[in-house]
Each structure stands twice: as structure tokens, then as C-alpha cells.
Amino acid sequence: MRVGFLIDRWQPGRGGAERALARLARHLVERGHEVHAFGARGPAPGEQAPGVFHRVAGRGFSRGARERALADAMLDAAQSLACDVTVGVRHLPRVDVLWSHGGSHAKTMEAVRCARGGNPPGPAPPRGRHRAFLAFERALFAEGGARAVVCPSQLVRDELVQLYPQCSGRISIAPNGIDLERFHPRNRPTLGAALRAELPLGAAPETPLIAFAATNPELKGLPALFAALRTLGERPWHLLVAGPKHLARWRRAARRSGLGPDRVTLRPHVDGAALAAAADLLAHPTLRDTCGLVVLEALASGTPVVTTRNAGAAECITADVAGEVLAAGAPPAALALAIGRRLERLADGHVDRAGVRAAVQGRGEAPWLDTLEAILQRVHAAGPSITAPVRAQGRP
Numbered sequence: 001m002r003v004g005f006l007i008d009r010w011q012p013g014r015g016g017a018e019r020a021l022a023r024l025a026r027h028l029v030e031r032g033h034e035v036h037a038f039g040a041r042g043p044a045p046g047e048q049a050p051g052v053f054h055r056v057a058g059r060g061f062s063r064g065a066r067e068r069a070l071a072d073a074m075l076d077a078a079q080s081l082a083c084d085v086t087v088g089v090r091h092l093p094r095v096d097v098l099w100s101h102g103g104s105h106a107k108t109m110e111a112v113r114c115a116r117g118g119n120p121p122g123p124a125p126p127r128g129r130h131r132a133f134l135a136f137e138r139a140l141f142a143e144g145g146a147r148a149v150v151c152p153s154q155l156v157r158d159e160l161v162q163l164y165p166q167c168s169g170r171i172s173i174a175p176n177g178i179d180l181e182r183f184h185p186r187n188r189p190t191l192g193a194a195l196r197a198e199l200p201l202g203a204a205p206e207t208p209l210i211a212f213a214a215t216n217p218e219l220k221g222l223p224a225l226f227a228a229l230r231t232l233g234e235r236p237w238h239l240l241v242a243g244p245k246h247l248a249r250w251r252r253a254a255r256r257s258g259l260g261p262d263r264v265t266l267r268p269h270v271d272g273a274a275l276a277a278a279a280d281l282l283a284h285p286t287l288r289d290t291c292g293l294v295v296l297e298a299l300a301s302g303t304p305v306v307t308t309r310n311a312g313a314a315e316c317i318t319a320d321v322a323g324e325v326l327a328a329g330a331p332p333a334a335l336a337l338a339i340g341r342r343l344e345r346l347a348d349g350h351v352d353r354a355g356v357r358a359a360v361q362g363r364g365e366a367p368w369l370d371t372l373e374a375i376l377q378r379v380h381a382a383g384p385s386i387t388a389p390v391r392a393q394g395r396p
Contacts, residue, residue, distance in 0.1 A: 001380050002034040004083035004387075006074040008090050009041040010053050014215070017089045017101040019293070020152075020176060024087075025050040027369040028376075036081055038074045054081075064132040067091065071136065075387045085380045086387045088146075091136040094386050096379050098146035099372075103156040103290045104163055105133045111288035111310070114329075115218045141167040147386050148379050150372065152176045152291035153312025172375055176291045176313075177368025178300055178360070182273050185302035185353040192277030192301075199265055201238055208346050210339070211279035211303070213242040213270070213294045214286075217250060221285030221308070226257040227332035228285075232340060238263060240279070242270035276301035280351075281342050285326070285335050286311050299323075299360045302353030306338045316363070321355040 005021060012022035025035045028050075035051030040058065043049040056077050058070025071092045078086050088095035091105065102108060109130060126134050139145040141164035149171045151157040161168045201207045210229075214220035222241065229239060239259070244250050247266045254264045272294070276282070282298035284307040289295075295313035298305050305323035307314050314325045324338045345351060 001028075001084045001376065002036070002082065003028055003376060004078035004081065004086040005035065005037040005051070006078065006086055006088040006090060006092060006095060007037065007039050008070075010037040010039045010049050011041065011044055011047060012049055013044060013047055017099075020101060021087070021089055021099065022049055023365070024369060024372050028373065031373065036078070036083065038077045040070060063129040067129045067132045078387050079385075083385060083387065085376050086385060087376065091133040092145070093136055093139045094145040095140070096146075096386050097148045097150060097376060098140055099150045099152075100156055100160065101152055101290060103151075103288075104159050105130070105137050106163065107159050108288060111219060115287050138164075144170075145386075146170065147382070148172065148375060150174050150375060154315055155310075155312040156290050174368060174371045174375065175315075175363060176293060176296065177363050177365040178293060178296045180300055180360070180364045183276055183297045183300035185277075185357060187273060187277035187301060188353075190277075191271070191274040192279075195270070195274040195278040199238060199240060200262060204236060208237045208280045208343055209278055210237055210239045211242070211275050211282050211298070212239065212284070213272075213275060213282075215243045215245065217241070217244050219287055220289060221287055222250065223253065224285045224332045224335055225283050226254055226259060228336035228339060229259060229263070230257045231333070231336045232343075235340070235343060237343060238265070239283075240270070240275070241266045242268075242275055244268065272297055273301070276303055279303045280346050281306065281339065282323075283335075283339060284308075284311060285330070289313070296360050296363055299356055300363075302351075302356045304342055304351070304356055306335065306342060316359045319355070319359065321352050322359040323356075 005025060007021060012019050029035050037051050037053045038056050042053040042055055054077055056073040058066045058073050060066040060069050085096045087097045087099055089099045089101045141160060149167055151171060151173050153175060157171055157173055212222060212225055250266055276297045282303055282305045284295055284305060286308055287310055289311045292311045292313035295305050295307060295311060299316060299322060308326045308330060309328045317323045317325050326334055326338060
């Protein structure tokens with residue numbers, strides 16, 4: 001097959017959807033398929049990305065107009081190369097396979113309002129690019145613009161069926177998989193120990209290390225985590241925050257919570273395998289995370305997780321040994337209690353690494369990628385690509 005990937009940035013290093021999509025692209029290339037990627041931005045300097053990248057541009061006076069123009073440009077470029085099947089994770093009016101990695105944009109907007117202090121969030125009239133995105137969403141889910149929809153978790157499927165029951169027959173679930181060899185408890189005395197040695201754990205290198213990782217810390221619950229940790233008193237622990245772009249902002253937020261550099265280390269990037277192996281606990285009190293590779297990676301490394309029902313990957317935490325899943329919107333006090341319980345277990349030596357890892361034993365990369373490839377082949381066999389420009393239908 002000649003497969004076209006439609007995405008804003010073809011940059012695997014950004015994480016999340018970009019990293020997952022690039023892994024699928026590499027798998028397809030290895031299987032002999034031809035892969036092309038269409039987007040506004042290509043790989044960063046020195047970054048390796050699979051397939052052939054084609055830069056496209058969307059021009060317009062407003063952000064909404066530019067987004068609509070970019071969507072048209074991607075579709076036109078894929079059509080000009082006669083792609084057999086197209087895969088999209090971004091907002092588009094039509095695509096063969098929509099990999100709904102982010103779920104509903106309406107739900108994401110609601111979570112962002114909550115993260116920014118909206119309580120209750122309250123609906124707000126969409127403007128600019130958000131108005132265009134919601135129109136694309138209706139076209140894809142309610143009007144058949146996506147021939148097939150792939151969800152990374154049951155959480156995403158449930159919300160899409162609730163909002164757009166018309167699309168239920170086109171939905172498949174392909175739970176995200178991870179490299180179970182790269183993320184493994186055996187890395188704790190090597191990768192994990194090396195990272196811990198870089199941190200200000202003082203004279204007590206056995207100090208429990210709590211990990212938090214997100215490029216959008218606000219949405220993933222870092223303010224709530226700071227508030228929760230502030231209540232744990234003099235109990236020994238150190239927090240490593242990985243991923244924020246604006247480190248100074250979050251250092252100030254930590255200080256306002258009474259957490260100094262002796263308690264909190266912030267880094268823009270930490271190797272995922274090292275982070276999962278170094279941590280004694282992953283704190284992921286997210287307001288929204290449709291799957292959450294960081295949760296899967298921690299579990300595979302034998303690191304328990306405290307998260308919320310807003311995380312799609314929370315579906316893996318069915319046994320107490322693997323961690324705790326808090327109610328959506330749980331207050332910092334509930335988070336503090338859960339973290340405190342995990343620290344007590346750690347102090348008592350009650351951490352069953354193999355038991356934690358068992359939570360993701362069925363989430364390896366091979367079955368996940370094989371499932372996605374099979375979906376693409378099925379859609380391709382069902383008929384020609386839907387991405388041919390249809391100007392008479394107008395833009396959403």
C-alpha cells in the first residue's frame with residue numbers, strides 16, 4: 001500500500017500522537033509498504049522520521065481559515081500522490097482512517113477549561129480554530145467523513161459513541177502498545193540508578209522518587225500534584241518533573257506551593273526508559289489523557305501508578321499492586337492520601353515489580369502494530385481512498 005499520514009508536525013520527538021504515529025509508519029516501512037507524511041512542519045534538525053515527508057502550507061487571515069486551508073492542502077497532496085489509504089490524527093474534513101488519539105475535541109476543550117480554573121467549566125461558544133475543529137469533528141464522526149475510526153482506549157470509544165452515535169459501527173479499538181523489552185524492571189539498577197545519581201537526593205539515595213511527565217503539565221494535573229505533596233509534611237520523597245517547556249514558570253509554581261529545589265527537580269526532557277526505571281511511583285493526576293504512554297511505560301518497568309479515571313490507560317490498573325485510580329476530579333487531598341499509601345508500602349518493602357508489570361503484559365508493540373496494519377489493509381481493500389477533493393461539498 002501507499003499510505004499517507006496527515007499530521008501537523010511530523011516530529012516523533014514531540015511524544016504522544018506524533019511518537020505513536022511514527023512507530024506505525026516505521027512498522028509499515030519494515031513490512032514493505034510505502035509511507036508518505038504530509039504536514040506543516042517536518043522533522044527537527046537531527047531527528048529521524050520514517051517515510052518521505054512533504055511540507056504543505058495553509059494560508060489565511062485567521063487561524064480558523066489557516067487550519068481549513070492546511071486540511072485542504074494535505075488532502076490535495078495525498079491525492080496528487082495517489083495514496084491508497086490515508087491516516088489522520090489531526091482535524092480534517094475527511095480521511096480514510098482517523099486515528100482518534102486525542103478523542104473528541106469538545107471533551108478536550110472542556111478539560112482545558114477545567115485545568116485553567118473553570119469550575120464548573122461551562123460551555124463557551126467556540127471561536128477561531130476551535131470552531132473549525134469542531135466542524136471537522138462533526139464531518140468525520142457524524143457525517144461519515146472518516147471511513148474507519150481507531151480509538152486508543154475504551155475511554156475514547158465511549159465518549160465518541162456518546163457524542164456521535166452515528167459512528168459506532170465504524171469504530172475499532174487498538175489499545176496503544178509499548179516496547180516491553182525497552183521498558184522493564186531490569187533497567188532499575190542501570191538506567192534507573194544512573195538517573196537517580198544525577199538528582200539532589202542528598203545523603204539518602206534511597207529517597208522515594210516520584211515521577212511526573214507531561215508536555216502540558218497543567219492539563220495532566222501538576223498543580224494538583226504540587227498541592228498534594230505540600231501536605232505530606234517531612235516524609236522523605238523527591239519529585240522529578242519531565243517535559244515542561246516553560247521550566248521557570250513551574251519552578252515558581254513549586255515555590256509558591258512551598259516546594260523548593262531540594263524537593264522538586266524540573267527538566268525539559270528525560271529519557272522515558274530511564275524515568276520509568278528510576279521512579280518509585282508515577283503520579284499522573286490527569287484531567288485528560290486519552291491513553292497515556294507514560295502510564296504504560298511505568299507499569300512495564302515495575303513502577304506503580306497513581307492516576308485518575310480521566311486517563312485511558314487507567315483501564316490497565318485493575319489490581320491494587322499496580323497502583324490506584326482516583327475518581328475524575330478528585331481533590332488534592334485524595335491524591336495526597338493515595339501517594340501517602342504508596343510511600344508507606346515502599347518503606348515497608350512491599351513493591352511487587354513483577355506484579356506491577358503484569359498489568360501490561362498484553363500491551364506489547366507487535367500485536368498493536370499488527371492490528372493497525374490490518375485495519376489499514378481492510379479499509380484499502382474496501383474501496384478507493386475517500387480523500388479525493390470534493391469541492392462541491394464545501395468546507396465544514
